[in-house]
Amino acid sequence: MDDPKESVYIWLTDERNRTMLLFALAAGLGLTSLLFFFAGSSNSPSRAEFALIVAAMVVVFYTTLRTNVY
Numbered sequence: 095m096d097d098p099k100e101s102v103y104i105w106l107t108d109e110r111n112r113t114m115l116l117f118a119l120a121a122g123l124g125l126t127s128l129l130f131f132f133a134g135s136s137n138s139p140s141r142a143e144f145a146l147i148v149a150a151m152v153v154v155f156y157t158t159l160r161t162n163v164y
Contacts, residue, residue: 109161116157123150 105111127146131139139147 113157113161116153116160120150120153120157123147123153 106115123146127139127143127150130143130146134140134143
């Protein structure tokens with residue numbers, strides 16, 4: 095039987111899987127920020143919502159650079 099850590103490592107070294115994982119992370123961060131904004135009572139975004147959007151943009155930028163380099 096294969097080692098679970100080795101199986102995860104092999105799965106993560108595949109560029110298609112890594113790109114999809116990073117895309118899912120960026121989408122999750124963006125959706126979380128959107129949900130916090132609609133669930134909040136203020137009419138302007140909070141620091142946490144802004145930080146989540148910036149984090150999503152950084153992940154998308156990193157993914158773009160990564161896919162263009164390889």
